Amino acid sequence: MLSFVNDYSELCHPRVLARLAEDNFEPQSGYGTDAICAEATARIRAACGAPEAEVVYLSGGTQTNRIVCAALLRPWEGVLAAETGHVAVHEGGAIESSGHKVLTLPAHDGKLDPAEAAAYLEAFHADANRDHTVWPGLLYLSWPTELGTLYTKAELTALHALCQRYRMPLYLDGARLASGLASPACDLTLPELAALCDVFYLGGTKCGAMLGEALVFPRGGLPAHLVTMVKQQGGLLAKGRLLGAQFDALLRDGLYFELGRNAVDRAMELKQVFREKGYRFYLDSPTNQQFLILEDRLMEELAKFVAFSYWERYDETHSVVRFCTSWATTREQIEALRAALPEAG
Amino acid sequence: MLSFVNDYSELCHPRVLARLAEDNFEPQSGYGTDAICAEATARIRAACGAPEAEVVYLSGGTQTNRIVCAALLRPWEGVLAAETGHVAVHEGGAIESSGHKVLTLPAHDGKLDPAEAAAYLEAFHADANRDHTVWPGLLYLSWPTELGTLYTKAELTALHALCQRYRMPLYLDGARLASGLASPACDLTLPELAALCDVFYLGGTKCGAMLGEALVFPRGGLPAHLVTMVKQQGGLLAKGRLLGAQFDALLRDGLYFELGRNAVDRAMELKQVFREKGYRFYLDSPTNQQFLILEDRLMEELAKFVAFSYWERYDETHSVVRFCTSWATTREQIEALRAALPEAG
């Protein structure tokens, strides 16, 4: 059966596996202090145009989000996020379980609005009772968002300036960063993006790695004792090299960007297929996640030959569903979908 | 200067102090295991028509809310509350700091809507991804709410039934319970209210006590090891008797209800004063907190002769403010306000 269920169904790109095999028997020091991680870090610095960058390799997105919040927030602080942000809804309460509140702002197609964020922060700091409320201590953005949308360079610049004004770090969750960078709607480069963040991660898990996220502090300033906090949170791998090796493979010869491009190109083709057949989109996503509004009976019919994700109820008779492409999606799969897909009617 | 700033400006009713003095030198066992607490508990059982009730005495509202959530929620669970609920906004992140998320629903004049709560719970339990989200494990209601409003008997009954259906305890924050019970809008008795809750507290701090809240499990079922959790959370007083003694005084000869009546009667008179002078109300509160919309220049003028609380910005030129009466407010104070208050113009 055809599948557009998600972007983590296949294991990893063959060059990632090959890189792991390459020096399998070469002894390396543990916990990410090895030469392979150092090589990967050199490549990430180059790709980000950030020679001072410090990089920590972690296993997954929720782990990374949790550790960043635990490391950067003080006990009286929370993280500010769009109400659809991954930290706000889909991490089983990871942030709260480490003691911090997720403060939410309205989401507009998955994005928070810089003006609304500014108004919130101004009101907060003007509030005489702010000592009885949670202090916003970190801004969380996902790029692309959970709905596939992208902040523009202008929006990121505005949010960066806002964070500077309130001395609040800007953290960007790049679980699908490769897809964002390859999008036709993307108007910034990786170095430009890095320059606008205090910390962000290059997602591996959803961009062709087996597992792993590269957490980047582009201008240095790694929080004190971060390694102890990673250990404490259960995120420190004895063989940290296995994360470094994957990013080393992904950043070599531009593989990471190539895989992002494949995901987005296939997504644009898939979008075209649906458009041609008269389907209705939930929003206009320029990246590898596409959201459609399906009449429930049609949804059932499609489910017979193609796998996708149920997203949420739209109204009494319609649902929102997600079709997702990835580094592994092929043109053949898109063509097979085109062949099988009925007109929306 | 006149003051309607809050309901905890004075220390306590003289009969509370007298009760403390009454057996000052009589030795009692520690940590709430004493005879004075036992007396108070007997009075609370009687007042609630709940002979099986178990009662724990705590120091303040936030402490009580935090301990109830910590004791009743499992790590994967959060507490469901109106977005204006005290646990959601004014406790400095107390619930999150103990590891749990506050899940919020829209507030309508401070209350959540039973139908919206039902829709939320139905959708949650139908969600295939619910394993990646925080489970609603407890319903938090405040009565009166933070905006002075009251759930009706019908609403509480519907919410109670909903909680039963989803095996989720219903917890009622009664910081201002005396004021609620004395309200002309109140359509239930204390025993009826107790019967609709799994756990609730009779507020002392804002109802005439020096400090203290009586946490009541009306049908028993005190969580295992609650005393250790109270100790752990820093809420166990060596001289627990001092909380028991205050509730013993408050529940003796109906003092608690009398003090609630004074707060509400004065609030209704204050409301009448503002109404006569042409002021505009933010909402129609039937209890001891009254919310007004003031033109900013008028607000400044009033602030010269009467103290009140700034609540929030209403629009470019208006603010919402709160006037609060209490067990200690006198008719003379209301008359003094009437004399000084200009027409709203």
Added chain:
Amino acid sequence: MLSFVNDYSELCHPRVLARLAEDNFEPQSGYGTDAICAEATARIRAACGAPEAEVVYLSGGTQTNRIVCAALLRPWEGVLAAETGHVAVHEGGAIESSGHKVLTLPAHDGKLDPAEAAAYLEAFHADANRDHTVWPGLLYLSWPTELGTLYTKAELTALHALCQRYRMPLYLDGARLASGLASPACDLTLPELAALCDVFYLGGTKCGAMLGEALVFPRGGLPAHLVTMVKQQGGLLAKGRLLGAQFDALLRDGLYFELGRNAVDRAMELKQVFREKGYRFYLDSPTNQQFLILEDRLMEELAKFVAFSYWERYDETHSVVRFCTSWATTREQIEALRAALPEAG
């Protein structure tokens, strides 16, 4: 029945109650920002010879210990304490429940040894694997200790110097500070003690107050946002004045020190009674807690006419028990004990 069970059986000294009644109806601002707390703070500054001191009033010892650790420790840090320290054994896991480890050192009659502490810290900082272990971030001492003993001025000076060397605050738990200061074995003044601590508390609960501890930062340097953390931990009283008022009474005309003296004087008399009757002491305590080794049958006999605390098993046929005096203990009670006490035989 005679009782030497603990030092919190009676409610409080009458002058404490009188102080509360004194301005019962005078409105005060909430949460410890009131004029009464300010008066108490002025008295504490004077008594400590610390004009820059900042003072926060809290409800109980475990709450204070928990909040100090939560406010001063970072996530990778723990608190260093003697293995018999209150934080290590009798707080139901309060410190761990807020995320921090209690690192323990051997106790010698309830005290840790400055040389052993120095050796531990030296070894810790020399350990190549220290990144995988909890960092000692705060030194906890109780004075008097849980066994009634006192650190000498020389010992405190050595521990203070050690803390300076490792940039680790020294925190002194003064739950029974009044008793320590009144002890014949005490060789320092309150200002000298204050100068050797980064933070400490003057215990109220066990020294004649109804409830309350005064947390003192003798040279200022209150941690940022401490009020929010106190709120979050459930320790912020709406009527903070009630704590201030008690300390105002205790510090007025030296009442605090007088009450400490009564506790110690009675303890020394009690010690003399036991000594005369041939009883065996578990250790030589110079404060208000006295520990005896009783043959089990004798313990049962004593329990018929006097209440005391079981401490721990000593050997197959003997137990350790505690007799405790307090601000409320009278000479008559000591004489009654003398009259009733059999020879140890």
Added chain:
Amino acid sequence: MLSFVNDYSELCHPRVLARLAEDNFEPQSGYGTDAICAEATARIRAACGAPEAEVVYLSGGTQTNRIVCAALLRPWEGVLAAETGHVAVHEGGAIESSGHKVLTLPAHDGKLDPAEAAAYLEAFHADANRDHTVWPGLLYLSWPTELGTLYTKAELTALHALCQRYRMPLYLDGARLASGLASPACDLTLPELAALCDVFYLGGTKCGAMLGEALVFPRGGLPAHLVTMVKQQGGLLAKGRLLGAQFDALLRDGLYFELGRNAVDRAMELKQVFREKGYRFYLDSPTNQQFLILEDRLMEELAKFVAFSYWERYDETHSVVRFCTSWATTREQIEALRAALPEAG
């Protein structure tokens, strides 16, 4: 340079990598719900003689220990462990950071003594003040221990019975389980070991996998909502299959046991080399970690040609060091050590 630094220097056994490559492009469902994990689980059930076993795959030892404690302990409970247990010393406070105390008992060559554990539990449950202390809620054993030693079948049986008596689950940390099972000192089979535990893990990271631990509940009874807790703690991998695939490879044709045998056989040869040259052992370890007492000057000399781990100071002039073999250690490496090693003198 020769290296006996640890058992995680090389990446993984080639058959593990091959297994990952085998179905790299085959789509699988996420988060451990895939067919590959199911295959691995079938193999683990067979190897453990536990057809009802439930298995969860996690990334590392500290993560596993943290999640087991968080899932099995209630807020008032702690985990009981030997003072040298990994949870007690080398996890950066992971257990405390999730809110629980590690209660320690004396260690004897890395093991706790069943009789001492029984005495502790008896005393705890007899203590009238137990409500103010942390309740022992889980027994943690490592097998082999951090010092390479093994509990015998008789000892495990005694500890199992003790846990049954006090309704406290027995949890066994099998980070180096393969090495324990292959030891000449091992007197139980894997099914026997599984039958004596309530939960344990088969270590992968230190036994030939790239990363991963298989957490086994041998008689079922997976804690409710464990998947949400794993998500919340940052341990849920999107591509859970990658852990399953590794255990599938390790359990196929007995590879896991073969790798353990290699580690132990090489360790016994290494032990023989040291013995022949007159070296002094810190203790008699029957598994892949060997501990020696070296005169400091000799330690420096050895460090010129072989890498090993510094363990701790022994006395003024001696240190304890660890030599570790693994699945990847070769006979040639042992012979090279023999050739280079000077007599102890």
